[in-house]
Amino acid sequence: MIPEVVARSPYVSLVTYRGNGTPVATPVWAVAEGAELLVWTRDDSWKVKRLRNDARVTVTPCDVRGRIAEGARTVEGTGRLLEGADGLGRVRKAMARKYGLRFRLMDSVGALVRGGKRPHVGISVTL
Incomplete structure (x- = not known):
C-alpha cells in the first residue's frame, strides 16, 4: 500500500544505488x-x-528541487523497469491523469524536439 502522503506529493525523491552502494536521490x-x-x-x-x-x-515526498521537509517519511521499496509499449503506455496514462496538461505538453513537445521519438521507460516501485 502506498502511503497517502507519498501518493499526494507532486514530487518524490527517488533514491537508487550505485554499484558501490552510494545512494543517489532524484x-x-x-x-x-x-x-x-x-x-x-x-x-x-x-x-x-x-x-x-x-x-x-x-521514496520520500519532496519539492521540485528534491528538498525533503523535516520529518518527511521515507519508504523503502523495490524498483522494476516497465519496458515496452504496454508498460510505458500505462505510466503515460497515469501521469496524464495526475499532472494533466503539464505532462501532456512536456511529453508532446519533447517528442517533437526528438523527431517523434519517445525514448522513455516506466519504473514501477513496490513499497
Whole structure:
C-alpha cells in the first residue's frame, strides 16, 4: 500500500544505488496506482542504469528541487523497469491523469524536439 502522503506529493525523491552502494536521490513525478508507485523517465538516465544493477529504492515526498521537509517519511521499496509499449503506455496514462496538461505538453513537445521519438521507460516501485 502506498502511503497517502507519498501518493499526494507532486514530487518524490527517488533514491537508487550505485554499484558501490552510494545512494543517489532524484526528484521525480510519481503516481500511485494500486500497490505501485509509477515513475516516467528517459531510458538512458542514470537511475535506469542503477536500477538494472540494484532494484533497491527509497521514496520520500519532496519539492521540485528534491528538498525533503523535516520529518518527511521515507519508504523503502523495490524498483522494476516497465519496458515496452504496454508498460510505458500505462505510466503515460497515469501521469496524464495526475499532472494533466503539464505532462501532456512536456511529453508532446519533447517528442517533437526528438523527431517523434519517445525514448522513455516506466519504473514501477513496490513499497
